[in-house]
Amino acid sequence: MSRVLAVVVLLLGLGLALWPAHAWATEGEGDVTLQTHFWVDESGTKGIDDVVSLPPNSFQPMETFRVFQLDGTALWMRLDPPRLDASQRWYLMLSAAAFTNEATLYSRAPNGAWREQRSGDHLPVAQWDHPDQTPVFALDPQATGPVWLRVVNAPAPTSPRLQLLTENSLQEKRYWTFLMIGGYLGFGLLVFFLGWVHARLYADRVFIAYCCYVACMLGFQAAFTGIGGLFFWRHSAWWNDVAPAVFMLWLTASGIWFVREVCAVSRYHRGVDRFVLGWSVFGLLYAVLYVAQMSPAAFLVLNLYGLLSVLLSFSLCIWTWRLGETYAGWMALGFLPVHLGYPFPALRSAGILPDSWAAQYAVLIGSAIEIPLLLYILHRRAKDFNENRARLRAIDSTDPLTGLTIAPVLHLRLRDALRRVRRYGHPCGLVLVELSNHGEIVAREGREAGDRALVVAASRLSAVVREVDTVSRIADTRFAVLVEGPLRPEELKLLAQHIVAKGLERVPALPVELPLRFRLVSATLSETAKTADEPVDEMRLLERLNQALDRMAVDPRRVVLHLPQSVPARL
Structure with missing residues (x-):
């Protein structure tokens, strides 16, 4: 089983490594974010006619990738598309689907009227003009004049990235995304099934905690990458909006519970064990409070909880390993791929890093390595413990000197x-x-x-x-x-x-x-x-x-x- 998991992880990691390079090589049209100009509507109530009538110097050039905190405000971006090939269909893609509540593109129709295309988490994906894992808008190559993009998001900061794509490039990007993320989810379900089989086979509570951790990880990746909104809850705008944060809290809480069970914290210190259990329960319950408030303060607590949980889990593994829990040290190494990838989306959601491919998929790649690695470590741990239990049971029916039946x-x-x-x-x-x-x-x-x-x-x-x-x-x-x-x-x-x-x-x-x-x-x-x-x-x-x-x-x-x-x- 370990060899099969190793081969699948290698292939999945290789595909994920080649994925962005292949997508960028075939896009050809490129990123147009730095070609835009932006203006922040402090009131959040301006319409397209109001924005068009603003003085030209109201819009500033987007000289670098920036992060915007849009609590109660709206970001307007103006793009003057280059000359487009009329024989192609053109699209404008806005990345970071998990952090965009509303995205509306305005363009002039040939008759002079405004054409409006809507998307974002506050609208069911099924009702988007172009349903996709991330907001996508069609561009008319024969239209003249700029296009205007209105972005609203709260409480997380937003760092918009715009890509100009032909229909072929967009389709190819979709195919690679669905292939890689679908392969990841399928592989994750296989590992979840193997974990459940181990739970029934060894009757070990550690595997139940592992299955909960894997299930939350799969849910988080589906929500974070936009695949969940496109395929699983395409008619629920509310859940599409809160799912990334909720799954992140459940993932962190189940991960801490998983570490507590594997490291047998209760064996070494009762007070620490109670604190760790309370920390895990807090993550499960805080999801309800976060959904009820959805404020910047609640979002800050969410980010702090995730960051401190990474430090807590690693500290528990090292601490119990030094006290003699052999497999706790291996667990610290097993969590390392996700721990190394976690700062990218965490800093991106906190508004410190702009949106990028690494911020979007670092945890996904890390978890593709981590999940089967943890299962292999748990398999070896359960096998050793089961052999020890078999020896203990054999003592009652075996002569201690000769090993014969009593x-x-x-x-x-x-x-x-x-x-x-x-x-x-x-x-x-x-x-x-x-x-x-x-x-x-x-x-x-x-x-x-x-x-x-x-x-x-x-x-x-x-x-x-x-x-x-x-x-x-x-x-x-x-x-x-x-x-x-x-x-x-x-x-x-x-x-x-x-x-x-x-x-x-x-x-x-x-x-x-x-x-x-x-x-x-x-x-x-x-x-x-x-x-x-x-x-x-x-x-x-x-x-x-x-x-x-x-x-x-x-x-x-x-x-x-x-x-x-x-x-x-x-x-």
Whole structure:
């Protein structure tokens, strides 16, 4: 999965990197922002006739890209189009769809009347004269005289950028935009699905927080780039206006919650954990207050919340990493692409930077790298934690020295085996094995060598049986081997010989004259036994074999005992 994600991220990043270069290479007509003149209507009520009648020196040349704070005012821009090819259709594009409430273009019709084209967030995209992800206006190449653009926006500052495009260039720009942003959204949905699968697979709350973060990131990018208004909520002007800010707050709040869960802040400081949780809840609730006020002060708080959240998340990752949370350090690196891209749109929305391609798509490119990278880090984290939990669960059913099944588990499996023998008539076998020279090994080489001998004995017993069979340590030097049926007595005798021979192989950590000497007793468990004087349960069966193995100690030369087929499996 990690290789697939890496390849997709590489291709997506390459496409995003080539996207602007290709678009600019085919536009040809270029940016005409600096060819305009501007005037700010302080009252915000002037009409086109009032503006046209203003003295010529009222308009100032747009010598540099500027940022305008238009609270209660309106920006008028006058453009004298160059001579246009009449065989082409021409369009004027205004960038930054997420930060334009009203954009109206006025041009003279051949009969002298004013032609008005409207767009902006305060008007449903479906009602725009030319619906697009950003305001687009048609130009008549045969018209004479300037065109007038009225821009209104609040509370965010606006930095208008105007591009003069032919229809072919506009279409090509649209195709590349839809391809790249559509690919990004599709890839994001795939990662969201994989995150949800991990949440169900590992039952880890961290993946739920990750899915919320990814969902808010996708919503924010759809709103911020104008794709959401064009395709998803094209009939809702109100939501198209507030969606970028709302998704930004939800994205930041869910990101802080996500960091809190991954870094396990509650494990290190209860006060910090409560503060982080409160910070996340504030972002969720502040969205309601921001939509209700929509004032410059509320917009300032929104920007401060986003900037401080970036610092907070990075600080939490580094702090918990220094306290021993290994994956917190990797999370700091995983968030780095978005953290590096965030200042561009943040400073642009604050009015410090003018609108640009980097301000529009820096976070999108960063998140295209960040989202799958975070999923890979979470996958490795969950895999490690799951292995640790599996080890902890195995402690309850595993002998700590040899790693074999403990006696209570053997009793359960032996009971089930006896039931299957009775139901299906398939005989099974039970072998008790004693490491008879363990005391000699301890006396000559020490206790550590004796423990090593037990580990080697457990390994060799496990090697001679099948995966369905059970090897268990039932005493200090005694093992039990449950051989599942159907099984013939001859096969059980052959297995016993194999066990004895396996023990005589040289043990690398012990002297050559100290092999593992096994003594064993075996029995075939069959419902067809002819002598069944009394019912036998698993405990009584083990006791009978243990007693037979104890009696064998009287004659050291005897190492194998096969009990006659008189051990019934009736319970």
